[in-house]
Amino acid sequence: MGSAWFSATNPRSIPRLSIRLKVFPEKFDPSLKRRPPVYLGKVFNGAVFRVQGSGLSMKQIIVEILDDGEIRIETKGFTGPVCLAEAQFLKDLLGKETSQSLTPAYYQQGKQTVKKYLPLCG
Amino acid sequence: MSHVSKIEIEIKSLWCLKMACVRLGFQFKENQKTHKWYGVVVNPEKYPIPEGIRQDQLGRCDHAIHVPEAEYEIGVIKVDDKFILVTDFWDTKLKNRIGENGGLLKQAYAIERTIQEAKKRSFRILEQRVPNGVRLVLCN
Numbered sequence: 001m002g003s004a005w006f007s008a009t010n011p012r013s014i015p016r017l018s019i020r021l022k023v024f025p026e027k028f029d030p031s032l033k034r035r036p037p038v039y040l041g042k043v044f045n046g047a048v049f050r051v052q053g054s055g056l057s058m059k060q061i062i063v064e065i066l067d068d069g070e071i072r073i074e075t076k077g078f079t080g081p082v083c084l085a086e087a088q089f090l091k092d093l094l095g096k097e098t099s100q101s102l103t104p105a106y107y108q109q110g111k112q113t114v115k116k117y118l119p120l121c122g
Numbered sequence: 123m124s125h126v127s128k129i130e131i132e133i134k135s136l137w138c139l140k141m142a143c144v145r146l147g148f149q150f151k152e153n154q155k156t157h158k159w160y161g162v163v164v165n166p167e168k169y170p171i172p173e174g175i176r177q178d179q180l181g182r183c184d185h186a187i188h189v190p191e192a193e194y195e196i197g198v199i200k201v202d203d204k205f206i207l208v209t210d211f212w213d214t215k216l217k218n219r220i221g222e223n224g225g226l227l228k229q230a231y232a233i234e235r236t237i238q239e240a241k242k243r244s245f246r247i248l249e250q251r252v253p254n255g256v257r258l259v260l261c262n
Contacts, residue, residue: 058261059261059262060259060260060261061245061259061260062257062258062259062260063232063236063257063258063259063260064252064255064256064257064258065229065232065233065236065256065257065258066225066254066255067221067225067226067254067255068222068223068225069131069221069223069224069226069228069229069232070128070129070130071128071130071131071232072126072127072128072129073126073127073128073129074125074126074127075125083125084125087125087127089239089243090129090236090239091127093134093235093236093239094129094131094132094232094235094236095129095130095131095132096129096130096132097127097128097129098128098129098130099127099128100126100127100128101125101126101127102125
């Protein structure tokens with residue numbers, strides 16, 4: 001674990017915190033390739049903490065429970081039909097699925113989007 | 123976004139229902155076999171008896187939920203593998219506390235049930251209040 005990189009206008013304003021952040025690991029392990037850091041934008045008392053990240057989009061399952069008891073489940077960050085399997089446990093847990101709508105990301109295979117055409121004429 | 127689903131809640135976990143009562147400040151009276159209501163069915167054409175329950179079963183339950191400041195109580199009746207909530211909505215204090223058709227109680231139950239399962243599966247959970255409800259974001 002390395003020390004955090006930070007800058008502050010007044011060093012005395014830096015709080016006494018025991019924070020361990022893995023910053024620029026390639027400095028400690030030359031075998032790792034340098035990856036561009038992901039700036040999380042966390043500012044605390046004038047100190048800016050810069051943390052390295054993977055750059056991958058986070059997979060999320062969003063459950064919205066309305067005040068009338070209706071539940072809406074949305075998946076984000078998934079491509080292809082795997083989103084249905086990932087959210088299935090919630091649907092089994094909470095009740096009966098009354099409707100479902102698929103978004104364009106559902107039809108994405110890897111980085112390719114599959115276009116579906118409807119036969120309108122003939 | 124990949125897909126969006128709408129779910130109608132079914133109450134299957136008594137423990138989560140108890141936690142929902144704690145969340146809302148209600149008292150869960152386990153094994154109380156009767157719940158307070160008006161006592162007589164009024165205008166059944168306009169206010170039909172819930173499905174799965176007979177008229178002679180009204181007022182009887184497997185457990186009960188007491189809402190502070192309300193006169194009537196909510197009956198919890200086990201039907202097959204799920205629980206049905208039955209109450210007399212003429213009590214406006216009760217209706218205001220649990221929402222239209224018990225929406226707020228169902229919401230609290232769904233929150234507890236989702237959090238319980240998400241913790242078991244090691245999801246990170248973020249709970250946010252949105253204008254018309256609650257949003258839970260599960261990340262892994």
